[in-house]
Amino acid sequence: MEPDSLLVRGLVDNPSGGLSPALDRSTTFERAPGGGSPYGRGNAPVTAEAEALLSALEDAEATLFASGMTAWTCLCLTVLGQGKALVIPTSGYYEVELLGSEVLGRFGVEVRRYDLRDAEGFRRACEGAALAIIETPSNPTLTVTDIAASAQAAHAGGALLCCDNTFGTPLLQRPLDLGADLAWQSATKYLAGHSDVLAGLITTRDSALRERLVWVRRTIGGVLAPDPAWLLLRGLRTLHVRLPRSVATASELARRLAAHPAVTAVHYPGLPDHPEYQLAQRQMPSGAGGVLAFELADGLAAGQCEEAVRLVRNATSLGGVESLIERRARIEPDGRVPEGLLRLAVGLEDVDDLWADLAQAIEASQASAAASSTTSAASSPIS
Amino acid sequence: MEPDSLLVRGLVDNPSGGLSPPLDRSTTFEREPGGGSPYGRGHAPVAAEAEALLGALEEAEATVFASGMTAWTCICLSLLGQGSALALATSGYYSLEGFASGILERFGVEVRRFDARDRDSFRRACDGAALAIIETPSNPLVTLTDIAGAAGDAHAGGALLCCDSTFATPLLQRPLDLGADLAWQSATKYLAGHSDVLAGVVTTRDAALREQLVWTRRTIGGVLAPDAAWLLLRGLRTLHVRLPRQVATASELARRLATHPSVAAVHYPGLAEHPDHGLALRQMPGGAGGVLAFEVADRASARHCEEAVRLVRRATSLGGVETLIECRARVEPEGRVPDGLLRLSVGLEDVDDLWADLTQAMPRGA
Numbered sequence: 001m002e003p004d005s006l007l008v009r010g011l012v013d014n015p016s017g018g019l020s021p022a023l024d025r026s027t028t029f030e031r032a033p034g035g036g037s038p039y040g041r042g043n044a045p046v047t048a049e050a051e052a053l054l055s056a057l058e059d060a061e062a063t064l065f066a067s068g069m070t071a072w073t074c075l076c077l078t079v080l081g082q083g084k085a086l087v088i089p090t091s092g093y094y095e096v097e098l099l100g101s102e103v104l105g106r107f108g109v110e111v112r113r114y115d116l117r118d119a120e121g122f123r124r125a126c127e128g129a130a131l132a133i134i135e136t137p138s139n140p141t142l143t144v145t146d147i148a149a150s151a152q153a154a155h156a157g158g159a160l161l162c163c164d165n166t167f168g169t170p171l172l173q174r175p176l177d178l179g180a181d182l183a184w185q186s187a188t189k190y191l192a193g194h195s196d197v198l199a200g201l202i203t204t205r206d207s208a209l210r211e212r213l214v215w216v217r218r219t220i221g222g223v224l225a226p227d228p229a230w231l232l233l234r235g236l237r238t239l240h241v242r243l244p245r246s247v248a249t250a251s252e253l254a255r256r257l258a259a260h261p262a263v264t265a266v267h268y269p270g271l272p273d274h275p276e277y278q279l280a281q282r283q284m285p286s287g288a289g290g291v292l293a294f295e296l297a298d299g300l301a302a303g304q305c306e307e308a309v310r311l312v313r314n315a316t317s318l319g320g321v322e323s324l325i326e327r328r329a330r331i332e333p334d335g336r337v338p339e340g341l342l343r344l345a346v347g348l349e350d351v352d353d354l355w356a357d358l359a360q361a362i363e364a365s366q367a368s369a370a371a372s373s374t375t376s377a378a379s380s381p382i383s
Numbered sequence: 384m385e386p387d388s389l390l391v392r393g394l395v396d397n398p399s400g401g402l403s404p405p406l407d408r409s410t411t412f413e414r415e416p417g418g419g420s421p422y423g424r425g426h427a428p429v430a431a432e433a434e435a436l437l438g439a440l441e442e443a444e445a446t447v448f449a450s451g452m453t454a455w456t457c458i459c460l461s462l463l464g465q466g467s468a469l470a471l472a473t474s475g476y477y478s479l480e481g482f483a484s485g486i487l488e489r490f491g492v493e494v495r496r497f498d499a500r501d502r503d504s505f506r507r508a509c510d511g512a513a514l515a516i517i518e519t520p521s522n523p524l525v526t527l528t529d530i531a532g533a534a535g536d537a538h539a540g541g542a543l544l545c546c547d548s549t550f551a552t553p554l555l556q557r558p559l560d561l562g563a564d565l566a567w568q569s570a571t572k573y574l575a576g577h578s579d580v581l582a583g584v585v586t587t588r589d590a591a592l593r594e595q596l597v598w599t600r601r602t603i604g605g606v607l608a609p610d611a612a613w614l615l616l617r618g619l620r621t622l623h624v625r626l627p628r629q630v631a632t633a634s635e636l637a638r639r640l641a642t643h644p645s646v647a648a649v650h651y652p653g654l655a656e657h658p659d660h661g662l663a664l665r666q667m668p669g670g671a672g673g674v675l676a677f678e679v680a681d682r683a684s685a686r687h688c689e690e691a692v693r694l695v696r697r698a699t700s701l702g703g704v705e706t707l708i709e710c711r712a713r714v715e716p717e718g719r720v721p722d723g724l725l726r727l728s729v730g731l732e733d734v735d736d737l738w739a740d741l742t743q744a745m746p747r748g749a
Contacts, residue, residue: 025579025614027571028700028707033690037699037714040571040581041450066449067424067604082465082491099602107490108465188410188423196408198423198608219482221450222603225581227610231408307416316420317411324411331420 003171004240006056010233012049021049021233025226041221043214047229053236054191057170058183060203061210063217064229068166068186069095070222071200075182078209078216079131079160082108087125087132087159089116093139094332116143117275122150126157133184135164136173136283140293140328140343142267144276147283151179160209162202166190166319167289171243176205178283189319190290193235193242197228242321242348246290249354250346256355257294262301262362264340268292290346291318293328296365299339302327304365306342311349311357318345323354325361386440386554387623393616394435404432404616408609425601430612434584436619437574440553441566443586444593446600447612451549451569452478453605454583455516458545458565460603461595462514465491470508470515470542472499476522477715499528502536509540516567518547519666523676523711523726525550525650527659530666534562543592549573549702550672554626559588561666572702573673576618576625580611625704625731629673632737633729637675639738645684645745647723651675673729674701676711682722684746685710689725691744694736701728706737 001009014022027040043051047064054062065071076099080086086104088096090113100111112125116138126132132154136145147163154161162182163175169190175183185191187199204210217223224232247270254268269280270288280288296302305325306314312323316331324345328337346354384392397405410423430447437445448454459482463469471483473496483494497508499521509515515537519528530546537544545565546558552573558566568574570582587593600606607615630653637651652663653671663671679685688708689697695706699714707728711720729737 027578027581028698028703031689031697031699037709039699041452065604066453066608067606069424069602069604070449071604073603077486077490081489095602103460103599103602106464107492109490195410198410198604198606200604216486219452219478219485220456220605221448221452221454221581221583222605223450223581225449225608225611228608306414314414315411316414316422320411326420 003057006053007236007240010049011052011056021046021230023226023230041218041223043223044226044229046226046233047224050224050229050233050236053233054201054203058174058176058203060176060183060205061207062201062203063210063213064187064224064232065200065202065217065222066224067198068184068188068200069099071184071202072096073099074213074216074220074222075162075184075202076104076131077220078212080104080109083110085110085112085129087112087114087122087129089114089133089135089138091116091138091141091336092133092135093164094336096133116145119146119149119153123153123157126154126159129157129159131162132159133162133164137167137269137289137291139167140337140341142269142274142291142293144269144280144283146279147175147178147180167291168284169239169243171240172284172286172289176203181206181209187232188317190243191236191239192232193239193320194231195317195320195322197231197235199224199228199232243290244287245348246346247287249351250290250292251288252351253344253346253354253358254292257292257358260359260362262296262366263294264297265295266292267294291343292346293341293343295338296340296342296362299327299329300368301365302340302342303330304368305361308361308364309357311353312344312361318343320345321348323347323349389436389439390619390623393432394439395432404429404613406609406613424604424606427606427609427612429609429616430607433607433612433616433619436616437584438586441557441559441586443559443566443588444590445584445586446593446596447570447607447615448583448585448600448605449607450581451567451571451583452482454567454585455479455482457596457599457603457605458514458567458585459487461599462543463487463492466493468493468495468512470495470497470505470512470537472497472516472518472521474499474521474524474719475516475518476547477719479516499526502532505533506536506540509537509542512540512542514545515542516545516547520550520652520672520674522550523720523724525652525672525674525676527652527662527666529662530558530561530563538562550674551667552622552626554623555667555669555672559586564589564592570615571700573626574619574622575615576622576703577614578700578703578705580614580618582607582611582615626673627670628731629729630670632734633673633675634670635734636727636729636737636741640675640677640741643742643745645679646677647680648678649675650677674726675729676724676726678721679723679725679746682710682712685712685723685725687746688744692740694732694740695744701726703728704731706730706732
């Protein structure tokens with residue numbers, strides 16, 4: 001069965017015959033004679049249903065968590081320990097840096113950092129490490145990393161490779177097929193798809209690893225509750241029509257932004273002049289995703305732009321039905337991202353309506369910049 | 384305002400004027416110009432409403448989590464580190480032991496185990512430790528610990544004291560009033576009260592400590608989802624009529640069980656003959672809780688009893704509207720509890736119906 005049909009049909013029938021999944025909130029269950037004592041921290045039935053579907057989508061075993069960061073935390077608690085080394089990018093998802101430096105480091109984990117575009121640096125960092133994470137396409141600079149090559153490099157060093165596939169989803173990219181040991185997603189984004197569910201997902205084909213991960217999830221109570229699991233299932237039923245639409249719109253907007261005089265750079269792996277364009281064509285043949293980033297002259301202009309949108313929403317997150325814009329330097333301090341960079345998560349609105357809104361917002365940011373430079377020219381001494 | 388009224392009234396008005404709280408599932412929020420970017424891992428309106436109410440109940444700051452164990456995980460990740468020590472009872476909730484030996488020790492935490500009945504053992508464990516955890520009443524033997532005494536001992540050793548108050552709730556016991564730094568509950572149990580919500584809550588009067596917990600919770604994503612928070616709020620509205628009823632029924636059943644020929648022992652601090660009865664009167668004047676344990680001859684008898692009940696449900700967990708029975712030796716690692724021990728979480732059914740069911744399920748003969 002093709003992914004499209006799988007997503008619509010699901011894998012578990014509702015005993016009632018109903019076409020909508022049952023929502024069982026029970027935290028405890030009658031014990032069958034001679035059986036065990038099921039408890040909510042073990043997993044909820046509807047969550048197991050969502051895991052079955054996500055497993056089938058990647059021909060792997062899927063495990064759901066309360067959030068993307070909960071999934072990552074559980075993985076770290078499973079495979080790391082005092083004296084072990086973790087390899088993370090210098091410019092990937094900011095929270096991974098925070099968990100590493102503010103929590104794991106305090107428990108004796110050595111956190112090694114590599115530059116996303118430095119394959120040799122990655123290989124060195126993996127030597128003797130326990131776990132390495134790559135993120136492709138990356139957040140928010142849309143750098144693409146060769147998953148197969150990274151898997152080889154990680155394994156050569158003795159490390160497991162985890163690939164953050166949030167921007168790809170299994171419809172555009174299957175890291176496990178390319179040698180990654182684990183694929184990780186914030187299901188909050190495209191999978192649930194409606195900005196109303198926090199959830200995290202890890203898929204793997206290593207059963208023993210999955211069992212340990214499930215034990216840690218149970219022990220720290222990081223399970224996905226029934227209501228968000230039900231909503232995640234509901235969101236998955238349209239993933240295959242939402243995502244391709246977002247990808248098509250993102251591609252078109254990337255092209256138009258690249259030609260705009262006020263835009264100094266566009267980061268989208270689907271554009272031919274993207275540094276990893278060829279790799280993206282091979283690794284994500286169905287499309288480069290629904291997120292792009294573009295840069296204006298400076299932080300001031302980017303700040304004005306994000307506040308001037310009217311159809312696009314100025315909010316964090318991505319992957320939902322609405323287009324979202326965010327100046328990332330405001331969220332990620334310490335020079336991690338260019339000051340003028342705006343991340344655009346493309347939703348399901350009409351492409352021309354979106355373009356009109358972006359154009360007027362960029363215009364507004366230029367008008368403000370011009371106004372302030374006129375003011376400063378008037379007040380500076382004539383040289 | 385008395386707790387009863389507080390629980391009914393709540394603290395946050397629905398902007399619509401409705402008397403039921405709104406359910407906002409948003410994971411992201413429109414940014415105020417010049418403001419930050421609220422995101423579901425940090426900003427959760429319904430959970431915040433539950434926190435306001437739970438905080439007011441204990442005159443402290445409350446923080447809710449995805450589960451009781453998530454709350455405990457966040458406490459540990461915030462306060463411990465490689466080389467720090469945790470003082471943990473040998474006979475408390477067994478998941479804590481699993482977390483300690485299966486995770487914390489691997490990350491360089493020194494886990495010191497103390498005998499909850501031995502004060503010297505506790506003092507030694509706390510000496511130079513970062514954190515100590517007591518559980519009172521304890522699970523599943525329902526023993527009590529003197530919170531004020533434990534707080535003094537922990538602080539003397541330099542440790543913070545966390546008290547698991549799940550079996551009591553703020554209506555029967557307020558550990559912070561007695562010197563504990565943190566009070567922790569599985570809100571899955573009495574607070575939510577309907578066996579349909581997993582949640583955890585930690586209360587503290589230390590604002591800096593609370594900030595750390597909130598930061599850790601956000602970073603590991605251990606927040607309580609909106610639907611679960613809404614159901615927790617709904618459950619709280621009847622806590623003050625559910626719990627006292629459960630306590631009354633538990634007290635009566637404990638009395639009847641204590642004289643039943645097939646029962647070798649009853650563990651309930653509300654009974655006059657219980658070793659902790661004096662402490663119970665001082666520390667839990669409103670009642671000794673709704674959980675009791677009793678012992679029959681052996682494990683086979685306990686399992687027979689478990690499988691013979693008809694009104695009482697054989698399932699794990701506690702604190703909900705239905706009465707639950709569980710042979711704990713079947714669930715806990717070997718040797719932690721007596722073989723014939725049955726934990727009874729008393730619900731809201733008629734006391735005589737419950738007694739009739741228990742007696743018909745009891746093994747024949749002494």
